Amino acid sequence: MEAELKPLLEVAESLANLRAPFFxxxxxxxxxxxGRVTRAHHDIDTSVMRRDHLLLHKALKQFSLKKIIPHPDGLPNRGTIIEWPRGDRLELPVHQINAYRADESEPA
Incomplete structure (x- = not known):
């Protein structure tokens, strides 16, 4: 299982200087x-407290951060992905960002 956890360790390492709890x-x-991997995973979901979300820009400066604007009709997986500028507070209904490595178009 240790090798399967490598992606989680990479995320934890990237968030090590966040100075706030993440989950x-x-x-x-x-x-x-x-205590076991039940399926293949295509992304890694992490959460931070809303009060700490602006710290993500500094902690993840090696990533491109984009926010997801939910679809106005609430359709799942139909939001709009746009750049998340530094200092831009996420206000509801916006609550999700994706982090992209420089060489990827998919979330890290």
Whole structure:
């Protein structure tokens, strides 16, 4: 299982200088709770407290950060992905960002 956790360790290393708590969420959180990998994962969901979200720009400066504007009709996975400028507070309903490595078009 140790090799399977390598992506989680990479995320934790990237967030090491966040200076705020972060949490694994989604499918990986379930697998960590179960103590085994139950399926292939295509992304890693993490959460931070809303009060700490502006710290992500500094902690993830090697990544391109984009915010997801939810679809106005609430359709899942139909939001608009746009750049998230430094200092731009995320106000509801916006609550999600994606972090992209410089050489990727998919979230890290």
């Amino acid at each position: 694994f969420a989604g499918g990986w959180a379930i697998d960590l709770h179960l």
